Amino acid sequence: MKNESIVFSKNLSKNIELIKSKLHQSPELSVRTIELVSKRKCALVYLDGIVNTELIREGIINPLFSIRVIDEDFIDTLMSQQIRSESVLEVTSLSDSIDAIVRGKTLILVEGFNSGILVDTAQWEKRPIEQSTRQMNMKGPLIAFSEQxxxxxxxxxxxxxxxxxxxxxxxxxxxxxxxxxxxxxxxxxxxxxxxxxxxxxxxxxxxxxxxxxxxxxxxxxxxxxxxxxxxxxxxxxxxxxxxxxxxxxxxxxxxxxxxxxxxLFVQFFQQPSDYYVKSGNEMRILTFISFFLTTLIPGSFLAIANFHKDWVPNHFHKTFFIQTETLVPVWFEVFLMIFLLQILSYGSFKISKGSIILLSLISTITIGSTAVDAKLVHPMSLIIVGVTFLANTMLTVGNISFTIYHLRYAFLFIGSLFGFTGIGIAFILMIIHLSYLRSVGVPYFAPFIPFNAKEMKDVFIRGNLRKLINSKHTYPHDDKE
Known part of the structure; x- marks a missing residue:
């Protein structure tokens, strides 16, 4: 029989046994039995450890001992006149009672009544409101959400x-x-x-x-x-x-x-700090530039090295692409450096704070000048990868960083195999893909596709704050999913 079909009976012992059975005889389950007037028994059922016992004593137990008369309207009287709590609810279903008990509520059952009373007595451990360690504001509020x-x-x-x-x-x-x-x-x-x-x-x-x-x-x-x-x-x-x-x-x-x-895709380029400074246009433009740098620089570097030698002077091409004297090809150098730095960025979030110094030391020895001196990595490759990850630090809002990792690898191999022609085609295909995406029915690439000139006021540059505040945003809809 499902919980939804089970209702309480007037037998107090039977109701308590039902609750114990559904909670698998949990040792945390506490049943406090109280004898009221006329030897009428009452039971308080709750999970120890997640309730405020002082609230139970002052708001429930003490009022119960003051009761002098029990009549047929006793449950209503108890709810309206006796229980000292801002949240009181009558319940007859076993499933509702079980769900409430595991959420920190106390169930009151009285012998001779087929309904109970739920009182909110939860006391959860809470983390205080603190500053976010993963998203930072240059100016503005410092608080972040908590787990509660x-x-x-x-x-x-x-x-x-x-x-x-x-x-x-x-x-x-x-x-x-x-x-x-x-x-x-x-x-x-x-x-x-x-x-x-x-x-x-x-x-x-x-x-x-x-x-x-x-x-x-x-x-x-x-x-x-x-x-x-x-x-x-x-x-x-x-x-x-x-x-x-x-x-x-x-x-x-x-x-x-x-x-x-x-x-919307443009939302990932709108930093909160843009709206707290006098002019946020420089930061907005820098964020867009950083997106193209962090995704396209490695692939563009390999495209020039493999297919577009005439784009750079001969002595630069010989120095950076031919006479490198490194053990591995240029494309593998760039890929390896990006791969190692990605491991470093992931690892810095996973290890303890005490190990950060050790991680920084090892990464400096492994990826820095030592790799160059050992002829494992060309200095130009190190610079290209360094600029790539520096640009990536501008894109911290939302959860776009994982997407950038995928795009960077894709353009890296496309540029290495097909040059700028392949990069251009891949970029156009990415735009087409973005135009087909929908977020709860709204085109993801709006206001570019479909184009809406009125909504461009806060895309590449931050418009006048007073006008932005007083204007209402509109979102296009269609049937594509």
Whole structure:
């Protein structure tokens, strides 16, 4: 028999045994039995370790001992006059009770009544609001999201103090339910995107959801691409800005970030710091230039070395491409250096802070001047790869960095095998691919394709802040998925 079909009976012992059975006789399950007037028994059921015992004592146990009369309306009287809590709910279903108990609520059952009372007594360990270690603002707020959903919603309410801020909560998972919040501004949100977002989340059928990636997968749909179709951020101010632009933010309990849709490709070039300085145009343009540098420089370097010798003076070509005296070909030098630096960047996030100095020392010996002196790497290859990774540091917003790694390798091999002709064709194919992508029904490459001149005011340069704030964003829609 499924939990949904099981309701409580008037037998207190039977109800307690049902709960113990569904919780697999968990040693954390606590059952506190209290004898009320007329020897009527009452039981408090909760999971030890996730509840506030002082709140249970002051808000539930003490009021129960003050009861003098038990009548047929005792449950209603208990809820309205006795229990001292801001969250009180009557329950008759076993499944609802089990879900509430594992979420830190206390269940009150009384002998002779086939319904119980749920009281919110949860006490979760929380990480205080801190500065993000993965996304940094040059200016502006320093706080970042934490793993607690309610705390993140509290921060957003502080940033957007408006009655139009709407929060729809859902619970995802069959065996273990996870709270998910869909946040938007009712007067600004793109209604078609909102309908699509809610429909996709409702269609999610998984056993559990420990983090937001499963939500991102269902929001992205079945499109085959290396480009992220949801925008991920740890910064509340960036999330608030997206909500003002008519987007939707999805927050998952346990994940210190928000997933924002619809996601546009140009969004990854709009740094939060652009809007906190007097003129953010230099930084915006530098970010676009850095994208092309970090993806195209290695491939362009190999294209010149293999196919376009006449583009550089002869003495430069001999020095950098012919008389290198290195053990491996130029293309393998560049590939190896990029590969090693990628390992270094990944490893710096995975190892302990105490090992960072050791990692830096080893990487300096391995990749630096020692490799050049040993004739393993040409100095020009080292410079090209160094510039590539320096440019990559400008693209830190969202989750575009993993896409850049794939693009860099693709253009590296295309430039090595087919020269600039191949790079040009591959770049055009990438643009065509971007134009076919959709983020919850919105063209990913907008406002370029389809072109919208009004939305270009915040693309290559940051427009006037007052005009940007007072203008409403619009998103094109079509039937392509």
């Amino acid at each position: 959903l309610q705390m993140n919603l509290n921060v957003l309410h502080n940033f957007i103090q408006s009655p139009n801020l709407m929060v729809e909560k859902k619970r995802i998972g069959l065996s273990s339910k996870t709270d998910v919040a869909i946040v938007y501004l009712a007067d600004r949100v793109d209604q078609k995107a909102l309908t699509d977002t809610l429909g996709r989340i409702d269609s999610l059928d998984v056993d559990y959801a420990l983090e937001s990636r499963i939500i991102d997968c269902v929001l992205e749909g079945n499109q085959k691409t290396i480009f992220p179709l949801t925008f991920t951020t740890e910064l509340p101010d960036e999330t608030a800005s997206a909500l003002y632009e008519g987007r939707i933010a999805v927050l998952v309990n346990g994940t210190p970030s928000a997933s924002i849709v619809p996601c």
